[in-house]
Amino acid sequence: MRPLTLRRMLWTCGLLCVTLLAVVVLALRLGAVPFPLADLGQNILLLITGHPEKVSTDFRLIMVDIRLPRILLGILVGAALSVAGASFQALLRNPLADPYVLGVSSGSALGVILALLLAPAIPLMTPLGAFLGAVATIAAVYLMGRREGHLDSGTLLLAGIVSASFLSAVIMFLMTTLASRDLRGIAFWLMGDLSTTLPTSLLWTLLIGFILAAGAIFTTASDLNLLLAGEREAMHLGVEVTRVKLVVYISASLLTALAVSVSGAIGYVGLLVPHVMRLLFGSDYRLLIPTSAIGGAIAVVLADTLARTIVAPTELPVGAMTAMVGAPMFIYLLRRRLA
Amino acid sequence: MNRHAMMESKLRRRGIFFLALSFAVFLASPLARAARQSSSQGTLPGGSALREVTDETGRKVSIPLEIRRIVSLAPNVTETLFALGLGDRVVGDTNFCDYPPEAKNRPHVGGPIDPSIEQIAALHPDLVVATRAINRLPTVRSLEQVGIPVYATDPRSVEQMLASTEGLSRLLGADAAGQALVSSMRRRLAEVQTRLAGVPPTSVFFVVWDSPTVSTGNDTFIADALKYAGARSIIDSSLDWPTVSMEEVVRQQPEYVIFYSATPAEKESEVAELRHRRVWSDLEALRQGRVVVLSEAIARPAPSLVDAIEDLAHTLRPERFGARSLSSAGGH
Numbered sequence: 307m308r309p310l311t312l313r314r315m316l317w318t319c320g321l322l323c324v325t326l327l328a329v330v331v332l333a334l335r336l337g338a339v340p341f342p343l344a345d346l347g348q349n350i351l352l353l354i355t356g357h358p359e360k361v362s363t364d365f366r367l368i369m370v371d372i373r374l375p376r377i378l379l380g381i382l383v384g385a386a387l388s389v390a391g392a393s394f395q396a397l398l399r400n401p402l403a404d405p406y407v408l409g410v411s412s413g414s415a416l417g418v419i420l421a422l423l424l425a426p427a428i429p430l431m432t433p434l435g436a437f438l439g440a441v442a443t444i445a446a447v448y449l450m451g452r453r454e455g456h457l458d459s460g461t462l463l464l465a466g467i468v469s470a471s472f473l474s475a476v477i478m479f480l481m482t483t484l485a486s487r488d489l490r491g492i493a494f495w496l497m498g499d500l501s502t503t504l505p506t507s508l509l510w511t512l513l514i515g516f517i518l519a520a521g522a523i524f525t526t527a528s529d530l531n532l533l534l535a536g537e538r539e540a541m542h543l544g545v546e547v548t549r550v551k552l553v554v555y556i557s558a559s560l561l562t563a564l565a566v567s568v569s570g571a572i573g574y575v576g577l578l579v580p581h582v583m584r585l586l587f588g589s590d591y592r593l594l595i596p597t598s599a600i601g602g603a604i605a606v607v608l609a610d611t612l613a614r615t616i617v618a619p620t621e622l623p624v625g626a627m628t629a630m631v632g633a634p635m636f637i638y639l640l641r642r643r644l645a
Numbered sequence: 646m647n648r649h650a651m652m653e654s655k656l657r658r659r660g661i662f663f664l665a666l667s668f669a670v671f672l673a674s675p676l677a678r679a680a681r682q683s684s685s686q687g688t689l690p691g692g693s694a695l696r697e698v699t700d701e702t703g704r705k706v707s708i709p710l711e712i713r714r715i716v717s718l719a720p721n722v723t724e725t726l727f728a729l730g731l732g733d734r735v736v737g738d739t740n741f742c743d744y745p746p747e748a749k750n751r752p753h754v755g756g757p758i759d760p761s762i763e764q765i766a767a768l769h770p771d772l773v774v775a776t777r778a779i780n781r782l783p784t785v786r787s788l789e790q791v792g793i794p795v796y797a798t799d800p801r802s803v804e805q806m807l808a809s810t811e812g813l814s815r816l817l818g819a820d821a822a823g824q825a826l827v828s829s830m831r832r833r834l835a836e837v838q839t840r841l842a843g844v845p846p847t848s849v850f851f852v853v854w855d856s857p858t859v860s861t862g863n864d865t866f867i868a869d870a871l872k873y874a875g876a877r878s879i880i881d882s883s884l885d886w887p888t889v890s891m892e893e894v895v896r897q898q899p900e901y902v903i904f905y906s907a908t909p910a911e912k913e914s915e916v917a918e919l920r921h922r923r924v925w926s927d928l929e930a931l932r933q934g935r936v937v938v939l940s941e942a943i944a945r946p947a948p949s950l951v952d953a954i955e956d957l958a959h960t961l962r963p964e965r966f967g968a969r970s971l972s973s974a975g976g977h
Contacts, residue, residue, distance in 0.1 A: 337763055338755075338760075338763050339765075367766050367791060368766050368767060369768075369790075371766075372763045372791055373763060482884075482888075483884075499783075501759065501784075502784075503791055505790055614761065618755075618756040619753060619760065619761035620759055620760075620761070621757075621761055623757060623759075
């Protein structure tokens with residue numbers, strides 16, 4: 307492994323950030339309502355140079371109030387899911403781990419639905435439900451994945467997939483038996499959906515939440531590198547295994563819950579992105595966590611751009627797009643591991 | 646303590662701090678949202694004069710005094726607006742809005758579940774009219790977020806459809822048209838009731854969808870419309886659109902099976918095929934041709950629902966309607 311220098315880290319992240327910027331411009335350009343590129347450039351220039359009054363109301367309404375917040379939400383959700391995926395992969399020492407495959411997203415979604423059903427009036431209940439659902443699911447999957455005291459990779463994945471299917475069945479049951487009218491249309495959200503325009507303040511809180519949880523995981527990056535070699539080995543090298551695992555476990559659940567509570571269960575991002583980043587930049591977690599964050603943002607913004615343009619003005623759930631790319635990738639990775 | 650260990654413990658404390666803080670922020674986010682929502686009320690762009698109204702779901706909405714541009718997010722809303730003579734104010738509707746035919750020419754904003762918010766915004770509506778049964782709450786919230794007021798209707802019975810039509814007419818300053826339309830509908834419904842007086846209700850099985858078999862529950866506008874037409878659904882369910890067991894339907898042997906379709910003629914041939922399908926063939930009504938295929942009007946809580954009610958009543962009890970022919974019952 308090439309030594310990781312600050313210089314290399316900055317260069318890599320800088321390069322990815324430029325790519326992300328290009329993708330954001332592309333995403334801004336494309337949409338149900340067409341805007342010529344020249345118009346886009348001119349209006350952005352007006353905004354940057356401090357002449358917001360000259361910007362057309364249409365541009366402000368559609369670009370600044372609708373399209374841009376949606377892209378920013380995609381960036382946050384993608385980054386959160388990818389970092390959560392990379393973290394679960396280290397925590398469970400399983401390269402196929404991902405919040406969606408492990409059932410954590412479904413657990414989070416069930417938490418949201420239960421919160422909506424049981425206490426729709428209490429504002430704190432939805433994100434809390436998402437978080438508790440995520441924590442409980444990953445704990446259950448972890449326990450089910452153990453065989454004779456060891457974490458068995460195949461058993462763990464099966465436990466995750468079966469949990470996801472079980473949780474989806476429970477969600478289905480709740481949706482069909484309880485005639486709660488607030489649950490209508492929730493199937494669309496379950497597939498992963500970024501179409502809801504959120505207030506700027508919520509975007510800020512999501513950003514801060516993401517930075518803190520991802521930051522907490524980043525502080526354990528060196529330990530995660532050692533942990534990948536095995537818990538016992540890491541312990542001998544002075545890693546406080548229990549503490550690191552707890553921090554990563556809670557932070558990754560939080561990141562998943564954060565993404566699910568605003569966008570439903572967008573699958574496979576947490577699987578796909580860390581793998582691509584590993585292939586490109588190596589598997590050092592100190593680099594993998596930031597690159598996964600930016601890569602996840604790129605992936606989700608691209609997927610969402612496709613989702614809202616392919617059959618415009620009708621919109622596809624973004625989860626359908628990520629699953630179409632992600633599921634074949636999962637099979638490919640699985641077969642490569644078996645070979 | 647060596648340097649490495651010191652850094653470790655510093656990192657650990659930092660990690661725990663990060664964790665605690667992020668959790669707190671995460672929990673606080675909906676509060677921030679709630680605060681923002683309450684502060685953004687009554688700040689529509691343009692600063693035009695507003696008035697506050699309460700929609701059919703109990704939401705308070707600030708809407709402009711004058712409403713010239715309307716986007717409809719549901720077929721029943723579109724039909725109602727056109728029926729009130731406000732079709733020229735409808736500047737956008739959904740892919741599913743096909744009645745009246747002029748509605749098809751309006752710019753579409755996507756489906757009722759998944760419309761494009763930016764497409765709606767680009768049409769500069771003064772008001773978006775949604776309906777609770779098929780539109781999603783997140784769509785309404787998104788529109789409010791960008792300063793577009795949304796009025797939601799919620800007709801769950803024939804009576805509520807009438808009230809909703811009148812409500813919309815008042816909201817949009819078409820009071821006279823609304824009163825005329827609603828009183829004519831009331832007159833026609835009363836006429837049907839008079840003619841059906843004393844007749845026991847016909848037991849029917851209403852097919853919303855045939856695979857899987859979905860029918861109507863007790864508390865929907867369709868169940869209510871059936872009652873107005875002198876029919877009674879054999880399905881007793883508290884769910885709105887229950888998936889029902891054909892065994893139960895066969896056990897009850899309804900007098901009539903009712904289908905609906907946008908193209909009733911094509912549906913007739915589909916029904917002919919159903920007659921040979923297992924279990925369905927055990928239905929006496931189907932075997933003996935006691936089948937009614939209604940127009941899609943029965944599936945839209947809007948003014949032409951009255952046409953569908955008349956149509957059905959005529960078909961089930963022709964003797965009660967004397968010489969009046971079916972075609973005079975309207976429909977489309």
